[in-house]
Amino acid sequence: MVRRRVLIIDDEEDIRQVAALSLETVAGWDVLMASSGVEGIDRAASEKPDAILLDVMMPAMDGPTTFLELQKRRETVGIPVVLLTAKVQGPDQKRFAGLGVAAVLFKPFDPLTLSRQISDVLGWQD
Amino acid sequence: MEPSGLESTVSRSSDASDAAPLADRLQQLLLQLWMTSKSTIAERLDTISRAQILLEKNALDEPARLAAQNAAHKLAGILGTFGLPVGSELARQVEVLMEQASKPGLVHAGLLPPILEQLNEMINQKSAEIPSA
Numbered sequence: 001m002v003r004r005r006v007l008i009i010d011d012e013e014d015i016r017q018v019a020a021l022s023l024e025t026v027a028g029w030d031v032l033m034a035s036s037g038v039e040g041i042d043r044a045a046s047e048k049p050d051a052i053l054l055d056v057m058m059p060a061m062d063g064p065t066t067f068l069e070l071q072k073r074r075e076t077v078g079i080p081v082v083l084l085t086a087k088v089q090g091p092d093q094k095r096f097a098g099l100g101v102a103a104v105l106f107k108p109f110d111p112l113t114l115s116r117q118i119s120d121v122l123g124w125q126d
Numbered sequence: 127m128e129p130s131g132l133e134s135t136v137s138r139s140s141d142a143s144d145a146a147p148l149a150d151r152l153q154q155l156l157l158q159l160w161m162t163s164k165s166t167i168a169e170r171l172d173t174i175s176r177a178q179i180l181l182e183k184n185a186l187d188e189p190a191r192l193a194a195q196n197a198a199h200k201l202a203g204i205l206g207t208f209g210l211p212v213g214s215e216l217a218r219q220v221e222v223l224m225e226q227a228s229k230p231g232l233v234h235a236g237l238l239p240p241i242l243e244q245l246n247e248m249i250n251q252k253s254a255e256i257p258s259a
Contacts, residue, residue, distance in 0.1 A: 012200060014163040018207045021159060025152050057199065086203035088218075108206025108214045111156060112149055 002126040004029040006118070007047065009040030009066065010055035010084065018111055019053060019084075027115035037061030037069070045075040051122055053105075056085035056096065064099055071100070080122050084109070153209075157256055160208050164253055167204070170197035171249070174220055175242055177227075182235040186227060195224035201245070213248045216241050 006029055010016045013035070020031040032047055034040035038061055044052055052070070056063035063083055070076040080102040085092070088106060096104045103121035105114075119126070177194030180186040198221035205213035220241055227233040 012204070014159070014166060014204050015207070017159055017163070018156065018204070021155050022152070025155060026148065086199055086218075107203035108211065111152055111207055 002124070004051070004124070004126075005032065005047070005049045006030070007032040007034065007040065007044055007049040007052045009034045009037065009043075009052060009058075009063075011035055011058040012055070015055070015084075015107070019109070019114060022109075022111035022114045023118075026112060027119075029115065037063070037066030040066055041069050041073070041076065044070060044079055045073060048075065049079060051102075051118065052079055052081045053084050053118070054081050054101075056083055056087060056092075064096070067099055067101055082118060082121060156208060160252060161256060163204070163208075164249065167201065167249060170201050171242065171245060173197040174201075174224075174238075177224065178235065178238040178242060181227060181233065181238065188228075191224055191227050195221055198224055205248075208252065210248055210252060213245055216245050216248075220245075 004027070006023055008016050008019050008023075008031060010019070010033075016033050016035070020033060023029045023031050032043055032049055034043045037058055040052070040054070043049075054063045054066060058066070061069070063085070067081050067083070070079065070081060083096050083099075083101050083104045084107060085096065085104060086107040087093075087096075093104065105117055105121070109117070118124070174194045174197050177186055177190045180190055198217050201217035202214045202221055205211075205217060220238065223233050223237060
């Protein structure tokens with residue numbers, strides 16, 4: 001099994017902790033974390049994770065803005081980004097899908113299957 | 127991982143044949159995380175309760191309404207991950223009501239107390255699942 005490295009960018013401590021616990025315990029992946037868009041961009045550029053799990057609603061720099069910044073940078077443009085959101089209304093979903101992210105996953109997620117969901121949407125077959 | 131250190135108490139596994147024990151271990155770790163998260167969850171409920179009281183008095187200002195809407199949104203996102211999907215659904219109802227409350231007179235203040243009561247009950251029950259040390 002390939003040991004993946006995933007960066008979680010979410011301003012909510014409890015979400016970061018549950019997602020990290022899930023990916024570490026269930027899939028054995030390495031997890032990096034950032035609590036803001038700015039911190040996340042820096043970490044993504046320096047650590048070059050295999051994927052980024054990015055919250056939509058964050059203060060200061062929200063998920064879509066963070067994604068667009070990641071796309072502007074040579075070091076991060078190739079990293080697949082999965083948006084994580086508790087917004088389930090149709091117009092929001094359409095807007096997120098139109099951004100060009102790899103996928104959109106919804107909160108609340110199931111900690112037992114989160115890594116499988118990420119693998120599925122990113123086409124990771126390990 | 128940089129976070130809680132909880133994972134160090136339980137060995138990792140990704141073996142499919144080990145799925146049931148894996149689920150049990152994950153559940154144990156989630157219960158431990160719940161204990162550290164429940165004060166934040168309680169604060170979010172308090173934020174909503176304060177807004178509900180202001181709404182009853184017809185005195186809900188915009189900062190309080192937005193804070194309650196945001197708190198409800200965060201609860202909707204987290205409760206289900208801790209095994210409380212109905213809690214997430216109820217929190218989502220609160221989020222919608224708080225959004226609607228931006229227009230005066232649209233939300234009946236009496237709608238919120240029963241939802242908050244259910245949420246409180248669920249959260250207390252969840253905490254009661256933790257075996258005492």
